[in-house]
Amino acid sequence: MDFNLTAGAVIWPVVFITSDLINEYFGKPGVKRISYLTAGLIAYAFLVIFITMRLPPASWWLEAYSKDGDGNYFNMDFAFNRIFGQVNALSSVLYRHFF
Numbered sequence: 705m706d707f708n709l710t711a712g713a714v715i716w717p718v719v720f721i722t723s724d725l726i727n728e729y730f731g732k733p734g735v736k737r738i739s740y741l742t743a744g745l746i747a748y749a750f751l752v753i754f755i756t757m758r759l760p761p762a763s764w765w766l767e768a769y770s771k772d773g774d775g776n777y778f779n780m781d782f783a784f785n786r787i788f789g790q791v792n793a794l795s796s797v798l799y800r801h802f803f
Contacts, residue, residue, distance in 0.1 A: 726734045771777055 723735060723738070726738055730737075
């Protein structure tokens, strides 16, 4: 049997201890400040990732990875829609559940 966790579970103890130490030394204003900073950095990371996903791939990458292990041609649009199709399906399920 497998034991699967999300990546967030790996760093959770570090985040918990860090926020507890910040609260202990700097109080509520320190926790608030670090929370806003973290939210800003997360938004910045998502923006950078979103923009870089829109860039066309380098020609050498297309040549090196034009076929998968089975000899099928790689289709970037299929992969992109596969990733964001799951996100759209999940968001519609969550929307129907909560609203």
